[in-house]
Amino acid sequence: MNNDTLLVHFCLSDVPVPQAPQHINNCPPATRIFHGRQAILQKMHQYFKREARMQDIFLLHGLGGAGKTQIGLKFIKESASIFTDIFLIDSSTITTIETGLKNIATTKGVGDSSQSALQWLKSKPEEWLLFFDNADDPKMDLNKYFPQCDHGNIIITSRNPGLCVYAGSHSAVSDIETSDAIDLLLRSAAQATTDPNKAVAAEIVKVLCYLPLAIVQAGAFISKSGRLNGYLALYATNKTRLLSQKPAQSHDSYAWTVYTTWQISFDQLSQQAKTFLQLCSFLHYQGISEDIFRNAAGYKFGPSSPSKEELKMPLDVLSKFLDPSGIWDPLCFLDVTSEIQAYSLITFYSEQNLFSVHPLVHDWTRGTVPDAGQHCCMVAIAGMSLAGLSDTDMAAAGPQMMPHIELLMRGNFNIVPDFRHEYGKAYVWAGELEKAKQLLMAVLEHRRNTLGVHHLDTLEAMHRMASIYSRLGNFQEAEALGVRVLNKRRDVLGETHPDTLESTGNLATILSLMGRLREAEALNLEVLERRRQTLGETHPTTLTIMSNLAVTYNRLGSLQEAQALELKVLERRRKILGHNHPDTLLSMANLAATYNRLGRFREAEVLEVAVLQQRKSSLGENHPDTMRTMNNLAVTYYKLDRLQEAENLGSVVLEKDRSILGANHPHTLLTMGNLAMTYNKLGRFLEAETLLVDALKKQTDALGNNHPETLRMQSKLGSTSNKLERWQEAEDLLVSALEKQKDLLSANHPHLIETMQSLADTYTKLGKLKEAEDLNEALKRLEV
Template identity: 25%
Template sequence: MSDPMPIDGRASGQGRVFQTGGDQYIEEHHHHYGAGTGSLLAPQSVGPRPPQGAAVPDSVRVPLVGRAPGILRDRADLMERLRAAVTGPGGDVHVLHGLGGCGKTAVAHTLFTEAVRDHGRVGLWVNASERISLRAGMLAVAGDRGATTGELAAAAGGQRAAADLVWHYLDHSAQRWLLVLDNADDPTVLEEGGWLRTSPLGTVLVTTRHATSPLWRGAGSARHPVGVLPEADAAQVLCDLAPDAGTVESAQKVARRLGCLPLALTLAGSHLSHQLLESWSMDEYDRKLSEDSTALVDQGAAGTGSGQSRHLVGRTWQLSLDALAGQGLPEATTLLRLLSCWAADPVPLSLLMPVARGEVDFGHLDPPLAADRVEPALRGLLDHSLIGMVEADGRRCVQAHGVLLDSVATGVPEEQRAALAEAAGQLLEAALPPEGSVSAEARAELRLLTPHAFSLLRTAPGESAARLAAHAARQVLDAGDWPGALAMSRAVADMAVRSLGGEHPVALDVQDVLGRALLRMGHFHESEATHRRVLETRERVLGPDHPDTLRSCFGLNQPLDVLDRDEEAEQLLRRAIEGQRRVLGEDDAETLTSRAQLLEVLAELRKEDEFDTEASAVVEACERALPPDHLTTLLARHLMGYGLKEFGRYAEAEPVARRTLADRTRVQGADHPQTLSATFLVGFVAHALGKRDDAIALFRRLIEGRTRILGEEHPTVALDRALLARWEAQAQP
């Protein structure tokens, strides 16, 4: 086949010459914008005729949202900044970013209404969630601002640059305007077509879950985080929607359970106000939430509407996860499911480091979570506002909203639940400080991790999770957070008994922790009953010489000692010591702890000779057999000083007591309850030796610390106050 004959041609004015080597479809449009504007020549379409665009939305003058707020709560500062932008000179882009359901669209809707009603602005509202809806909406904006049918048809058909057409008419609008680009959760939708621009005639407001897109950093852009509501405002949202359902106090309980998330509050209030068959109060609704919060809240959603998935708590997060999967980050779903096994409290990034370093293999999860995908998955979740970065106890953490975690956990496929729970437990166990760790760093780590251990037990009840939670509760007790240990051990014991049975070793172990926490918090009779029940069960199930049974003998002796039943306490301790020497060994830490505890009982039984012999022996044994600063050694010296005080040998007691206080302060910290107990001992001995000013100063510090940690109602606080008052009265001239 010969080459086609060349064609020579010239054009003048607005003429054009086209040359082609085959049959082609060629179309050209000329658009004239009036005098002084010249003409824009649309790009030629060479090839098959392009498809037409999406249908024009019904309106861009009315916010097409599923549920508009009657009253916007809390956002006063944000609204002032946005009002100033709308009434100002224009040319700005304002980005509202935050978690799905936090009320970004509600803020935009309120601003839109005010701009039109109060400030004479033209309000233009476009759904920017997808390319098709954005394109159709923006072309409708151009039509609203004066574009002709032919121009719109050419842009919709792909024969001219659609974004240029829209912004030409926005730049030449006869009226000032506010343009809302709602639900722009994928910023590339705006970026690829050049849709996000500025104009001196108006203000652009974008709502998005994507917090960190480079697109938001352009000139004239301002970012505004939108978070959950303060509790008082959240409760008022419920009262606005369901004023007859209960008191403000009841509404606060519901709001707290829902994490003050505006979407959840709106759905809950709608459900309460539109019930037909039942009429729940706020308190009844709060009780129902404990059964299935996500499913219950979603009953308040409207039954119709094409965008309903955005108005369902149980569905709204999936939109972001689907977007991340589409961007090549399916692991983000696995990571968020892993986080849903834990609590809504801050999660230290160190908890995830073993996965990122490849030390733990999570390839069995679905989708697999490989080491090199942890960082991108985290960034994806942050970018889409599914998690946030926070700092807690000086550590970098991530945190997700409780309702989000609840709904994500509900959506985990049944066949994956066990693997996720195992993975979550494995990471927690590796992160918990070693047994007996008392450093400030270990205590801070423990404060962050224990809520997640308890949450894992609630999410996946079973022996492994119960053992982990029991271990964490014991560490909390040893760390000196006695109120926290009591609350956690009560809850863990209840769940462990329900899931494993009252005679399971793990259930008995956590009840032992509960008994000790009850003792520390002054519930002496309840502590005795708990320890006695555990001892009897362990004797029957494990046998009289099992280490756990002997541990229960030690545990029961303590409340008996406080309740002045010293003879029985002595018998139990001697039984523990004899069995531990035989089963664990003479130099075992538990054996030495029981021997140290015997010093207190001997002192109270006035067995001074035996006390003197045993005190020297046990302190020497601890110093020989245990590492320096071991807590058992500190206990032995502490109780040696206590015994000397009880026998009235204050001069001997003083150096022992002062060393104990110095050691406990250095090892356990000034605010540890046992350090405060050593403060009591030093203060009492100092007063007995005539050092009254020193004693009064120590007791004032003691009472302040104990009140802060243990509360005003703790029995020892009352005794401390009475003793200090007597000393101060005696010191009066």
């Protein structure tokens, strides 16, 4: 079939009238199984119906196989009556465009060249429509083939979003809605639309990521084999064959399969663009940023770093994005990513400043890599990128990096210790503490063996491990390691070195969590004074120490001091870091906890709701920091007597704590104690008792008999025994707790007051009225 026959198929009326103008529509109909896309079609109808004194151009752009041509054909079928002539032009090459325009000129009897056709269209101020289909070549200047006039209509389909510069309106064509995808699959597979078939189809289209061409190909295979229920099992082991297989029976004239349509685009890319896209296939398909590669290009080699020879491949890749002086060149990066975007193989989201790759393209691209070299290269680039980040930077970059790190780690490659250390830091930020522990233990062992126990990199790994032990609730191990690191850093670096002060602050935090609050206070004050002298009042490190000291004051019951510090830190962090920075959110959460103890529950709720919303957005529902905020908010609801909300939220947190942190983690036990108190207020005393007995045993095993949190749990159990009218059990528990709390806590500490109130109530029930009166008088003096 020659080009003329392919491109121009005239639909003339059955009885042509010689005197009337000849109406031309050489467009085939849309496929018979066309479904959905109503939002795009509606947008097109509204655009072309508007009254405008200019040429109307509409662009449909998107990935190959997304169904751009079919949308254009469907629109033309629905709107044919508003156009005087409709011309379909195959725009895949300059030759096919010029042939299509020549056919217009010949048909209209105005010449035999493309210029003749353009001149004729320019001279006809009518509602003609040019449909430039498959204008995918980004090097082609399509404007040369537009009639240069202020009338007429043009539709373009292209993989190149850059053609938006010509369009008065455009639509990105991507995946279809779930219900439309299910209908498309069942129609193309010639399967009945029964509920069981819809359920199976829903699973299939989900795996195919709702891409129309992939769905149609799957439908063609199913119609041939009759195996709707068995398709997913076949797909799991034969994905490449199924997505590369051209159906014998088709619903339209599209010549390519899913994989061949992308291969054609991939083959047009420069080698640098191909390599970049292949590297991206080992990252998560969403949230790819320039920062990953820019930070890696600034990697600094250290004593424990891999050698330049070991990093030859990543260094070669990154060097292509540097200017002659070795500085990152953003224009070079833009050139490469723009080249890939021109074929819609990658999409850029300007609001987030991030790239994404369609999941099927992402998976297909990985299949173009012949060996594991590029996976190893991307593992190294990610490690190099993380190495330049401080803890504060990691807090900001963590949400973006963690999905990539998770994917890269699945390769089970022998990652060099230096990069294991960086990945471990990222897992700490993400709350994946067991994974962090495994990585950093291996790093610590390697550095001890290769660098020695006094090397600064070894001490850094020890410091990280102490922090992880603390977060895991392994306080004895944390203290032992923290003391060793501090002593070694003092010997090697001196008392006032920043790393020594960092270890001092870390040990203070560990001691605070262990309930040794006066020791923690003394260490924090020492570090704070030195940080103020060397860094100033507003430095982020100084603010961190101030924040830690405020938490210690809170635990000591020195609530006014805690509030004053927290307000100061929060104000400075908002100004320096912004309202949504993780450190700012931590300050808000700490201040809310202090407000709670001060009885300012409404103010606490406002802060906690804001923190929870932001942490859910940035960290996810299951991050430990998010769960802590949920637990704190549940406590605030309890204090506000919004008991059903408190129970609902507390139950959710407890389930998450048990599954993510474990049944014995300090945070899990804290949640159990808080939920038990809600049960008490709801009159569900036996449920409260069950939780508290379990929590107290585990807390005693983990923290010992004299830890403030153990004593608080004991006090809560005593209060519950009161509710159950087990007065003697209550007295024994509360007297024991109160004696120890008096030694550990300030006289007006909220936990001490709670125990005194419960014990006074118990004495009254036991008829020990003198003891009850003495306690109540002591409580009155505290109120004054």
